[in-house]
Amino acid sequence: MATALNLDIAQELNITIRKGDTFSFDLTAQDKDGNGIDVSDYKFDMDIRDGSSNDRSAVVMSTTADVVEGEPIPLVTVNGLADGTITVRAVRTDSEKLNEGSYLYDIQATTANGATSQTWFYGSFIVNDDVSDFI
Amino acid sequence: MATKFTIPSKQNVVFKYSDGSVDDLSLDILRVENALILNDILKDADMDFDIASLEGTTHNGAVSTWSSLVNNYTLENSGTGQAQYVETGGVNGGPSLYFADASDTFKSARKHLALHNNGVKGEYSTTGEFVFYVVFEYNALTDIDIQPTILSREGGSNQHYVFRPGKGVEIYGKQGAETLDFALSEYNKNSFAKSTPYVRVVRRDKDGDISVYDEASASMAAIPPTNKVGFDFGFSNIGAQDTLDNARNGGTQPPIGSGVMINRIGLFNSDIGAQKAQALGRLLSDKYITQTT
Numbered sequence: 001m002a003t004a005l006n007l008d009i010a011q012e013l014n015i016t017i018r019k020g021d022t023f024s025f026d027l028t029a030q031d032k033d034g035n036g037i038d039v040s041d042y043k044f045d046m047d048i049r050d051g052s053s054n055d056r057s058a059v060v061m062s063t064t065a066d067v068v069e070g071e072p073i074p075l076v077t078v079n080g081l082a083d084g085t086i087t088v089r090a091v092r093t094d095s096e097k098l099n100e101g102s103y104l105y106d107i108q109a110t111t112a113n114g115a116t117s118q119t120w121f122y123g124s125f126i127v128n129d130d131v132s133d134f135i
Numbered sequence: 136m137a138t139k140f141t142i143p144s145k146q147n148v149v150f151k152y153s154d155g156s157v158d159d160l161s162l163d164i165l166r167v168e169n170a171l172i173l174n175d176i177l178k179d180a181d182m183d184f185d186i187a188s189l190e191g192t193t194h195n196g197a198v199s200t201w202s203s204l205v206n207n208y209t210l211e212n213s214g215t216g217q218a219q220y221v222e223t224g225g226v227n228g229g230p231s232l233y234f235a236d237a238s239d240t241f242k243s244a245r246k247h248l249a250l251h252n253n254g255v256k257g258e259y260s261t262t263g264e265f266v267f268y269v270v271f272e273y274n275a276l277t278d279i280d281i282q283p284t285i286l287s288r289e290g291g292s293n294q295h296y297v298f299r300p301g302k303g304v305e306i307y308g309k310q311g312a313e314t315l316d317f318a319l320s321e322y323n324k325n326s327f328a329k330s331t332p333y334v335r336v337v338r339r340d341k342d343g344d345i346s347v348y349d350e351a352s353a354s355m356a357a358i359p360p361t362n363k364v365g366f367d368f369g370f371s372n373i374g375a376q377d378t379l380d381n382a383r384n385g386g387t388q389p390p391i392g393s394g395v396m397i398n399r400i401g402l403f404n405s406d407i408g409a410q411k412a413q414a415l416g417r418l419l420s421d422k423y424i425t426q427t428t
Contacts, residue, residue: 009162013148026147026170036410037152040353083352083413120152120162 010106014123020096020130027086027107027121036084041112044078044086048098048105048125060098061090074098078107100129145170173418176411179403182208182259186221186230186398194223198232201248203401210248211256222396226272227332227424231396264406267337268415270399270423272330334419338412350420352413398423 017023029037048061059066061074074094080086088107106122147170151163177183182203189198197220199212225231249256334350347355399419407415 007160009160011150011162011164013164024145026145028147028149029152030149030165032151032153036413040351081352081413081417082348082354083410083417085352085414085417120150 008119010119010122012123013121014126015105016126016128017095018128018130019098019100020092020132022090022092023095024087024089027088029084029086036082038082039080039084039086039109040082042080043110043112044080045108045110046076046078046088046105048076048103051102051104060103061094080109095127098127100127102126145172147171171411171414171418173415173422176407176415176418177401178205179405179407180205180401181404182206183401184208184210184399186225186232189221189230189232192221192230194221196221198248201232207253209251209254211251212248225396226270226398227426229398229423231272231398233396259402263339264341264404265337265339266403266405266407266412266415268335268399268401268419269397270332270334270419271397272332273396332424334416334424336412336416336419338406338409340406340409346409346412348413348416350416350424352417354413 015025029039031037044063046063047059050058050060052058056066057068059068059073061076063076063078064073065075066073074090074097076088076090076094078086078088103125104122105125106119108117108119110117146167148167149165151161151165153161183205184201184203188202188204192198197212201210203209220233221230222233223230225233250259251257252259332350335355336348338346338348340346349355406412
């Protein structure tokens with residue numbers, strides 16, 4: 001009988017936003033007693049990409065400033081705070097640059113010394129189309 | 136057919152995480168809920184002064200009364216002299232109430248704002264739990280080494296802890312002639328950059344422990360549980376230009392040129408818990424500093 005060893009702790013969290021809207025949500029890390037865990041020393045990386053490719057050019061939004069095909073990638077910020085709150089946020093001018101569609105994303109957490117990196121969340125990232133343009 | 140509009144709430148995903156140091160490597164999503172917002176916390180405050188209450192007051196416009204958003208507290212001009220005034224280029228470039236320092240003879244002539252409760256003037260005292268918060272910025276020529284802090288006043292029949300985000304705004308605690316075990320020396324060395332906004336939340340829990348949190352929810356300081364002093368809140372002297380420093384603060388007043396601008400200040404007369412107190416610092420920062428709400 002085979003024994004499984006699963007070191008993947010990532011949890012699926014599917015996200016839907018509306019193109020051209022600011023999006024912002026919190027993730028709150030707690031210990032077993034329900035107290036906030038200080039995550040201010042963690043570095044969080046988030047990429048949202050077209051699921052059809054693993055190439056960097058498929059990234060449509062990222063915490064890492066980059067240029068793909070001559071255009072800056074729209075930015076999302078992920079910040080960890082001392083009370084356990086992880087804020088995820090993108091401004092409307094960046095979400096406006098996303099095309100309607102279904103994407104994939106994950107959020108990786110890396111300790112301050114860089115020794116440990118784990119994927120905490122992953123899932124679909126759906127962008128609903130909007131009607132009005134922001135002027 | 137009626138059309139119902141609802142405002143989408145910011146969401147918060149609560150998850151439990153263990154990093155493996157206690158024989159457990161796990162991450163579990165517990166629930167998705169509406170994220171805590173500033174008003175969720177501040178609705179329970181005992182007094183809450185918001186610069187928005189003074190909306191419409193022009194630059195340098197005199198303020199004779201600043202009313203709390205909750206209960207019937209007011210800060211009122213204490214005399215017949217010039218009132219404190221609104222600085223439209225205050226905290227983070229927004230409007231603030233400006234409390235001048237004594238170096239400006241014109242400004243220092245202004246009278247302080249005295250706390251009133253239902254029209255009756257008086258200080259605010261508590262011997263138990265509290266949470267105090269303030270959003271402020273020094274209007275200084277140089278960085279400030281004299282900090283908004285909690286410190287002990289040496290000498291005299293009483294010793295005090297003092298929290299002072301600026302000249303004339305303070306909380307002080309009293310306890311007879313007992314020796315205080317004071318552990319804020321590192322915090323007291325903090326330097327505050329000129330023209331930079333800060334948030335401080337000071338919390339005293341049921342055991343008498345005092346914690347100070349900043350705009351990133353980080354703990355700035357803690358007074359050990361041996362110090363179970365009572366506290367008075369010097370709101371009756373908010374904006375005062377003298378007496379406090381000499382009488383209570385042992386000569387640690389901010390240097391010349393360090394007026395303070397405030398756009399939110401208030402307190403709870405009970406402990407709201409560490410998580411909410413930390414979140415309060417972060418959410419005040421979101422609203423008044425990073426403006427990401």
